[in-house]
């Protein structure tokens with residue numbers, strides 16, 4: 001059976017979709033995780049990721065969104081374990097440079113969201129998830145593409161370790177709300193955040209091992225804006241207020257998007273929070 005058909009494209013851009021790892025031969029799939037014996041926090045991430053894949057990647061799914069961060073390699077690891085036959089008719093859509101590398105180096109078929117604007121399921125990490133499944137994302141500066149892939153997905157699933165499971169956003173994740181801005185507007189947006197929206201400690205995110213600011217995969221800057229708990233208790237309102245500032249490209253607060261969030265626990269269990277308020281403990285996958 002052929003790969004899923006991409007969306008129609010305009011005559012000016014009639015290019016064939018690039019599916020890098022498609023060779024016509026059975027694909028050799030490679031796990032992105034090199035050391036199989038993981039413990040502690042890494043084990044919690046793996047538990048969440050494996051359980052979420054087992055529950056939400058269905059045999060009939062053809063287009064799968066792959067998020068960013070340190071938990072997502074375990075998502076890809078589990079998908080690789082499904083085998084070449086299960087994956088050969090699938091296309092995987094990345095949320096940035098890191099996940100593109102993960103997909104290609106694992107031997108999975110690569111696509112992009114402009115070819116496949118409807119995604120069966122997207123699995124992604126989170127910096128924090130509240131009791132209503134609102135979440136902060138963008139710790140890795142990928143939240144613009146992550147939000148596009150979350151919106152494009154019929155099902156959006158979060159995977160994280162136990163530290164990310166909170167009542168209210170901003171409890172453990174203290175750097176603040178990640179905000180992607182066009183570079184020339186960053187000082188104006190910072191002023192707006194300081195003096196209008198009530199985030200006096202908002203700062204431009206600076207790079208490590210590079211002089212100057214972090215530059216996103218889209219060529220933009222990132223601002224981190226901490227807000228007090230009262231504001232974070234109404235995440236939709238603060239998200240909308242920030243998004244209205246001219247120069248802001250996307251805000252790392254995702255509201256009413258996830259169907260479920262999977263948290264790996266220290267005791268080896270997995271907590272699943274659903275968007276209808278149900279919370280359950282499930283056993284670790286084998």
Ligand SMILES: O=C(CO)[C@H](O)[C@H](O)COP(=O)(O)O
Nearest residue numbers: 069070071125138139140142
């Ligand atoms: O939003 C993200 C990147 O922009 C990540 O999904 C988020 O930072 C979680 O990463 P990790 O799995 O390493 O905790």
